[in-house]
Amino acid sequence: MFFSKLDSLSNAIKLISDNQRVTDIEEISIHDAHRRVLAEDIIAFHDSPPFDKSAMDGFALIAEETFGASNSAPKEFRIVDAIGAGDFSSKTVKDNEAIVIATGAPIPDGANAVLMKEYTTIDGDDLTIYSQVTPGENISPKSEDIEKGQKILDRNTFIRYQELGLIASAGYDTVKVYKKPKVKLIITGNELVEPTKEEIDKAKIINSNQFTIKAMVEDSGAICEICHAGDTFDEVKDAVLEASKDYDVIMTTGGTAISKGDVVLDVVDDLGEILFHGVAIRPGKPAGAGIVNGKMVFTFSGQPVAAMSQFDMFARKYLFEMQGREFDFHIVKRISQLKIPSQLGRTDFIRAVSDDECAKHVLNRGSGIIRSMVEANSYIIIDENDEGYQKDDLVDVVLFDSLLW
Amino acid sequence: MFFSKLDSLSNAIKLISDNQRVTDIEEISIHDAHRRVLAEDIIAFHDSPPFDKSAMDGFALIAEETFGASNSAPKEFRIVDAIGAGDFSSKTVKDNEAIVIATGAPIPDGANAVLMKEYTTIDGDDLTIYSQVTPGENISPKSEDIEKGQKILDRNTFIRYQELGLIASAGYDTVKVYKKPKVKLIITGNELVEPTKEEIDKAKIINSNQFTIKAMVEDSGAICEICHAGDTFDEVKDAVLEASKDYDVIMTTGGTAISKGDVVLDVVDDLGEILFHGVAIRPGKPAGAGIVNGKMVFTFSGQPVAAMSQFDMFARKYLFEMQGREFDFHIVKRISQLKIPSQLGRTDFIRAVSDDECAKHVLNRGSGIIRSMVEANSYIIIDENDEGYQKDDLVDVVLFDSLLW
Numbered sequence: 001m002f003f004s005k006l007d008s009l010s011n012a013i014k015l016i017s018d019n020q021r022v023t024d025i026e027e028i029s030i031h032d033a034h035r036r037v038l039a040e041d042i043i044a045f046h047d048s049p050p051f052d053k054s055a056m057d058g059f060a061l062i063a064e065e066t067f068g069a070s071n072s073a074p075k076e077f078r079i080v081d082a083i084g085a086g087d088f089s090s091k092t093v094k095d096n097e098a099i100v101i102a103t104g105a106p107i108p109d110g111a112n113a114v115l116m117k118e119y120t121t122i123d124g125d126d127l128t129i130y131s132q133v134t135p136g137e138n139i140s141p142k143s144e145d146i147e148k149g150q151k152i153l154d155r156n157t158f159i160r161y162q163e164l165g166l167i168a169s170a171g172y173d174t175v176k177v178y179k180k181p182k183v184k185l186i187i188t189g190n191e192l193v194e195p196t197k198e199e200i201d202k203a204k205i206i207n208s209n210q211f212t213i214k215a216m217v218e219d220s221g222a223i224c225e226i227c228h229a230g231d232t233f234d235e236v237k238d239a240v241l242e243a244s245k246d247y248d249v250i251m252t253t254g255g256t257a258i259s260k261g262d263v264v265l266d267v268v269d270d271l272g273e274i275l276f277h278g279v280a281i282r283p284g285k286p287a288g289a290g291i292v293n294g295k296m297v298f299t300f301s302g303q304p305v306a307a308m309s310q311f312d313m314f315a316r317k318y319l320f321e322m323q324g325r326e327f328d329f330h331i332v333k334r335i336s337q338l339k340i341p342s343q344l345g346r347t348d349f350i351r352a353v354s355d356d357e358c359a360k361h362v363l364n365r366g367s368g369i370i371r372s373m374v375e376a377n378s379y380i381i382i383d384e385n386d387e388g389y390q391k392d393d394l395v396d397v398v399l400f401d402s403l404l405w
Numbered sequence: 406m407f408f409s410k411l412d413s414l415s416n417a418i419k420l421i422s423d424n425q426r427v428t429d430i431e432e433i434s435i436h437d438a439h440r441r442v443l444a445e446d447i448i449a450f451h452d453s454p455p456f457d458k459s460a461m462d463g464f465a466l467i468a469e470e471t472f473g474a475s476n477s478a479p480k481e482f483r484i485v486d487a488i489g490a491g492d493f494s495s496k497t498v499k500d501n502e503a504i505v506i507a508t509g510a511p512i513p514d515g516a517n518a519v520l521m522k523e524y525t526t527i528d529g530d531d532l533t534i535y536s537q538v539t540p541g542e543n544i545s546p547k548s549e550d551i552e553k554g555q556k557i558l559d560r561n562t563f564i565r566y567q568e569l570g571l572i573a574s575a576g577y578d579t580v581k582v583y584k585k586p587k588v589k590l591i592i593t594g595n596e597l598v599e600p601t602k603e604e605i606d607k608a609k610i611i612n613s614n615q616f617t618i619k620a621m622v623e624d625s626g627a628i629c630e631i632c633h634a635g636d637t638f639d640e641v642k643d644a645v646l647e648a649s650k651d652y653d654v655i656m657t658t659g660g661t662a663i664s665k666g667d668v669v670l671d672v673v674d675d676l677g678e679i680l681f682h683g684v685a686i687r688p689g690k691p692a693g694a695g696i697v698n699g700k701m702v703f704t705f706s707g708q709p710v711a712a713m714s715q716f717d718m719f720a721r722k723y724l725f726e727m728q729g730r731e732f733d734f735h736i737v738k739r740i741s742q743l744k745i746p747s748q749l750g751r752t753d754f755i756r757a758v759s760d761d762e763c764a765k766h767v768l769n770r771g772s773g774i775i776r777s778m779v780e781a782n783s784y785i786i787i788d789e790n791d792e793g794y795q796k797d798d799l800v801d802v803v804l805f806d807s808l809l810w
Contacts, residue, residue: 030600034620045602049610049773055708085636085659086595088608102636104596104659104707106608140773152776160805161620162778165613165709168600169775190491191509195435195573197450203493203511205454208570215439215566231490231507254490254509302509303460304570332761356737368454368545370574371557373567400565401806 006280008384009313009347015275016289016318019296023179023248023322030168033159035221035405036177037324042153045171047143052107054083056138059098059120059127060111063135070130077127083108098127107139114138146170156324178323181222184243185213188255188264189302190231208304208370209253216311220319221405222249231255237267244271244293248322251315254302264299268292280346280384283367284310303367309349312379316403330402331381334359336395340380342388351376352397359397376400411685413789414718414752420680421694421723424701428584428653428727435573438564440626440810441582442729447558450576452548456511459488461543464503464525464532465516468540475535482532488513503532512544519543551575561729583728586627589648590618593660593669594707595636613709613775614658621716625724626810627654636660642672649676649698653727656720659707669704673697685751685789688772689715711772714754717784721808735807736786739764741800745785747793756781757802764802781805 007015025039054060061077069075081089082100089099093110101107101114112135119131145166146152152170157163159177167175192207193200200206210226217224225247229239236255243250255264265277268290277288277299284306288299298315300307320327337360342348351362351372359380362372381396382388389395412420430444459465466482474480486494487505494504498515506512506519517540524536550571551557557575562568564582572580597612598605605611615631622629630652634644641660648655660669670682673695682693682704689711693704703720705712725732742765747753756767756777764785767777786801787793794800 030616034623046605046611050605051608053610055773084595086608104594104610140771144771145774145776153779161617161624162713162775164620165617166775166779168616169611169613171600171602171611173600173602189509190489195576195578197576197578200451200455203456203491205458205509206451206574206576208574211435211573212566212570215569218439219566308567366545366549368460369550370567370571371550374558374571
């Protein structure tokens with residue numbers, strides 16, 4: 001890895017952003033649309049509720065007729081009909097008449113309020129009321145939630161459970177969303193073996209990147225498939241070329257082969273274009289990205305922590321925005337509980353434990369120490385223009401939870 | 406719905422907590438373990454790294470031999486071997502000897518540092534170095550991440566991507582986790598129809614709860630299947646009884662049938678035991694819970710917003726803790742941008758838009774207004790002992806994102 005000149009983090013991010021692509025649109029069942037991103041505006045097909053609806057079990061009546069009713073001054077009504085949920089009454093409520101009504105049922109003509117059961121007693125068709133209601137009381141008016149023809153959600157809205165309910169209420173049984181990006185993760189490294197409880201051959205190491213990076217891809221709303229390639233130019237080239245046909249994004253880990261420089265970047269250079277290689281960041285300096293066959297290729301380090309941090313710096317935003325969902329680091333301010341040295345001209349992503357007030361960086365920071373990521377719940381980010389912080393300084397923090405899809 | 410006496414929220418939560426169950430344990434592939442909860446301690450089968458490992462491409466040599474080397478005072482070494490990743494050398498490095506080494510390869514005997522390629526030139530087997538290294542430099546020492554035999558993760562840890570990588574590195578190809586709870590969601594209501602763009606029959610309403618509640622169950626790490634039941638006692642009874650055999654948790658929405666009180670609670674009372682019915686909360690007062698056939702039954706309102714809030718108050722914690730994962734509301738303090746009235750003795754979950762400093766409640770608060778949940782990203786919680794807040798008061802806020810699995 002010879003980096004004649006390191007790109008700044010902001011420049012590297014801009015190079016990726018300049019090559020941002022968005023996935024195609026697909027129409028899927030509303031049953032499958034949770035946590036997808038809308039690729040169309042939602043225009044309501046119906047009012048919701050579609051009629052003035054009772055919000056309580058009780059009696060539909062004319063509010064003005066109840067005025068003055070109390071425990072000491074009850075009033076008498078006559079029950080003329082009953083409406084269950086899903087039913088309606090063709091009767092019109094007149095003075096001193098009431099219709100039994102269930103929650104969710106349409107208010108009958110003539111009535112303008114619902115008196116709750118609790119405030120009544122019944123004897124056959126005779127209703128005695130002990131409380132008054134105001135006009136509109138216990139009624140959910142027609143279209144109070146959604147008005148037919150109205151735009152209720154914009155394209156590019158992320159569909160949480162509540163948006164899902166709203167889309168259904170608007171009458172959509174299918175919905176247009178952005179396709180999930182298909183990511184091919186190419187793991188390089190002759191030294192890597194699968195997890196095993198048995199003794200491991202000398203010089204071999206268990207491959208953890210396939211697990212962490214795949215899980216991070218899934219945490220970004222995308223689909224990940226894994227393949228393995230040896231450290232030779234030809235093996236990596238075949239894998240990248242093949243992946244560039246069927247996948248939207250390619251990611252690699254490792255790929256530094258002896259005497260050959262960085263095999264993966266050589267392959268990207270051969271098959272397409274390198275956007276950058278080598279960024280003034282810690283951890284993860286050897287980070288690279290390029291374009292092969294129109295597809296973005298992220299080349300991550302073999303070191304597990306470096307690879308995870310590189311993913312967060314470069315790939316997350318790309319995967320989110322491929323699906324039409326905006327992504328930017330949500331920076332919060334915390335008090336640093338320790339002094340943190342850094343270097344001018346380099347951006348540091350320092351694993352840290354943060355609560356609602358303070359942040360404390362994890363001390364063991366080697367880029368191979370997965371436990372440092374396990375102990376952490378956040379990054380302290382030190383800008384390239386800062387030389388670090390003193391204890392009790394306010395620092396920029398990104399919580400891991402804020403990075404998730 | 407006659408609530409002779411409303412339970413307090415804290416009492417209702419305690420009644421659920423007293424009946425907390427935990428799912429069985431299953432052993433699954435490490436490939437499927439992302440976002441599951443550990444049901445065993447993880448004890449490392451291996452050191453990681455398993456040997457002193459080169460952290461760079463460069464030359465393994467004896468650090469002391471490099472002392473004093475610089476651009477103006479280069480030193481000469483002889484290259485005696487080369488180690489690619491996955492390989493090892495049987496040679497021992499002696500004074501003024503160097504072995505070419507790839508990132509990830511084991512440091513050969515005799516060597517105690519790696520000098521990066523950047524600071525060298527090569528001519529055949531002759532190596533000229535222009536920089537010095539300290540003992541241990543660019544070496545990831547054996548077991549710096551994981552020590553064989555050490556407990557590296559506790560039972561009940563939530564497996565994020567970084568924990569997944571650590572578990573793999575420790576040698577686990579399978580892992581014991583808590584089973585995902587199977588939830589049966591019974592939607593009651595004769596008035597409900599499926600989403601459709603076509604005109605809807607009079608008195609019918611599109612069923613949105615099946616979408617919102619199912620998605621919330623999934624957002625709690627569990628599996629959800631849906632069935633529909635009419636508003637009669639027998640239909641609901643059949644559905645609850647059937648579900649109690651094959652599912653871990655039962656949830657219902659709606660079920661208030663005319664002249665029959667709350668059918669769902671009548672069924673729970675008939676088949677098992679009611680824990681509570683009616684809670685001093687807003688929204689969601691008619692919330693109930695019970696036990697049928699040993700399984701927890703949550704009875705939610707038919708009103709969409711009430712149902713979602715009830716889920717958050719009662720069901721989320723139960724589903725998390727069924728899977729061995731602790732759950733408590735993560736309360737943050739925000740400045741209220743509006744005055745908020747409330748009632749002593751009632752706990753309010755008020756939909757609000759919060760940023761890092763302020764919270765502003767959503768004005769349209771009807772419990773049928775799904776849009777109020779769509780506009781919101783948080784609840785302002787007003788304790789039963791508070792009568793509300795003035796503008797600029799500090800209020801308790803729970804961000805929706807903090808509720809997710």
